[in-house]
Amino acid sequence: MQFELSGENLKNPKRRFAIGILICIISIIAIFAPKLYSGATRETCVTVEAVFDKCKINSSSDQNKYYLKFEDITDTYYLHPSCEDKELMNDLFNLKSGAKMKLLVYEKTGNIYELEVNGEKWLDFEYAKKKIDNNIKYVSYAGYACCAVGVICVVSSLFALIFRRKKEE
Numbered sequence: 390m391q392f393e394l395s396g397e398n399l400k401n402p403k404r405r406f407a408i409g410i411l412i413c414i415i416s417i418i419a420i421f422a423p424k425l426y427s428g429a430t431r432e433t434c435v436t437v438e439a440v441f442d443k444c445k446i447n448s449s450s451d452q453n454k455y456y457l458k459f460e461d462i463t464d465t466y467y468l469h470p471s472c473e474d475k476e477l478m479n480d481l482f483n484l485k486s487g488a489k490m491k492l493l494v495y496e497k498t499g500n501i502y503e504l505e506v507n508g509e510k511w512l513d514f515e516y517a518k519k520k521i522d523n524n525i526k527y528v529s530y531a532g533y534a535c536c537a538v539g540v541i542c543v544v545s546s547l548f549a550l551i552f553r554r555k556k557e558e
Contacts, residue, residue: 399542402549409542416539419532423525429495431514434502437466441488441506444481457481457501459490466492469500471524472517480511 399405439459447454455468455478468477484506493503493514500521504512 402546402553405542406546406550409539409544409546412539412542413536416532416536419535420529423528425498427522427525428497429500429502429518429521431493433497434493434495434514437462437464437490437492437494439490439492441484441490442486444478444484455481457490457492460486465499466494466501467499468512469517469521469524471520472501472512477511480506 399408440461442458442460444455444457447456454470455473456465457468458465488506489508491505492501494501501512502517502521503510503514
């Protein structure tokens, strides 16, 4: 089965209805899924002390692309995409194995909100929280906009179907 978003499909009310429902479902996920990241406070995060092994790239996902591996613990902790600035990533990839790290991690997501390396702060909690919260806000706005498009597709297709039915009578 092949799906194509084209003018022909949008002209057909039944297809437009299905496309609108699909857009609404995806939009609702886009609106509510990022809420998983909200609610992180210093009190809800846990402090983790570990010995750094390496920074890796998760090539199978575009979300939480970078993560840290450790010599002394098996847990994996992620850098939220909105916190992955060039300088931090260069420093992490050039960091030698064995460095002592202190992390503030939101366990619900496994995201690192604060990062100290050998006593030097590389990622600040307030900065990370602000960046992640802004990211959540923009993803939600995009979700609302897409949901509006989906609702327009559904409503317009319903009117077209009703109009067609009355015309046939």
